[in-house]
Amino acid sequence: MILLNNQFVSRDEGKVDIEDRGYQFGDGVYEVIRVYNGKLFSLAEHLERFKRSMVAISLKLPYASETLTDNLKTLVEKNNLRNGIIYIQITRGAASRNHGFPNNTTPVISAYTKEISRPIEALNSGISAHLVEDFRWLRCDIKSLNLLGNVLAKQEALDHGCQEAIFHRGERVTEGSSTNVFIIRAGKLLTHPADNFILNGITRRYVIELACQLGLPVIEKSFTLNELLTADEVFVTSTTQEVMPVVKINQSTIAEGRVGKWTQLLQNAFESAIT
Ligand code: PDD
Numbered sequence: 068m069i070l071l072n073n074q075f076v077s078r079d080e081g082k083v084d085i086e087d088r089g090y091q092f093g094d095g096v097y098e099v100i101r102v103y104n105g106k107l108f109s110l111a112e113h114l115e116r117f118k119r120s121m122v123a124i125s126l127k128l129p130y131a132s133e134t135l136t137d138n139l140k141t142l143v144e145k146n147n148l149r150n151g152i153i154y155i156q157i158t159r160g161a162a163s164r165n166h167g168f169p170n171n172t173t174p175v176i177s178a179y180t181k182e183i184s185r186p187i188e189a190l191n192s193g194i195s196a197h198l199v200e201d202f203r204w205l206r207c208d209i210k211s212l213n214l215l216g217n218v219l220a221k222q223e224a225l226d227h228g229c230q231e232a233i234f235h236r237g238e239r240v241t242e243g244s245s246t247n248v249f250i251i252r253a254g255k256l257l258t259h260p261a262d263n264f265i266l267n268g269i270t271r272r273y274v275i276e277l278a279c280q281l282g283l284p285v286i287e288k289s290f291t292l293n294e295l296l297t298a299d300e301v302f303v304t305s306t307t308q309e310v311m312p313v314v315k316i317n318q319s320t321i322a323e324g325r326v327g328k329w330t331q332l333l334q335n336a337f338e339s340a341i342t
Pocket of ligand 1: 099217242243244245246247265266267268269270271304305306307
């Protein structure tokens with residue numbers, strides 16, 4: 068079953084109008100929420116960010132947010148999802164094609180579940196990343212459906228045999244194509260501040276809290292490409308990638324190609340929270 072607006076229907080019934088503004092303009096926002104053992108992880112934080120993204124593009128949820136919360140929980144139950152994700156998006160709806168906001172359209176909400184497992188192998192061995200100039204727009208804080216910049220960067224990374232692209236604006240490292248980037252240097256954890264250049268990841272915030280609990284000082288400050296490439300440890304975070312070690316970036320080997328000490332401690336703390 069999928070959720071379409073306020074109804075549960077079969078996937079075949081989930082039809083989108085060809086003039087839906089999400090389809091034509093990417094005029095909408097989304098969330099990806101992790102489900103561990105049948106429970107939605109950090110649901111309140113995801114829904115808060117979903118609301119924030121909607122406000123940023125002048126969209127309103129067409130029903131109470133409590134209803135949405137209930138609907139998402141029901142969707143997980145109906146689909147007997149134990150471990151996986153919920154993808155949810157809202158678009159401005161269907162209207163005759165014009166760039167400006169149409170009058171009186173009804174937003175379209177759709178959500179579905181997908182079974183996925185934790186990327187255990189990669190979490191144990193780390194991934195390689197490829198550097199890409201950040202050619203995206205200046206509102207990366209909105210979880211917008213417009214992901215072309217992210218898609219092109221990820222594909223460039225894949226074409227180079229890497230699993231993630233790390234964006235930089237000139238010398239400044241911003242984030243990954245679908246992750247936030249952290250480095251450890253001289254016993255401190257650094258990550259780009261939550262401004263308009265990055266998406267303020269829910270996992271990012273969670274990991275910052277875990278680091279504080281572990282006594283690892285956290286500095287939310289941008290860092291340079293050189294600081295990235297000569298860091299003691301590098302990892303990226305996201306709802307699906309969790310705390311993912313990066314052991315190679317372009318030609319540079321990080322942390323002797325192994326999962327670093329702090330990264331491992333954060334992974335352990337994260338794992339305790341989800342199991
Ligand atoms: N991506 N930065 C970008 C550009 C992202 O797309 C994501 C998430 C993150 C991490 O956010 P979070 O920790 O809340 O998942 C950072 C999701 C998973 C996706 O598009 O599939």
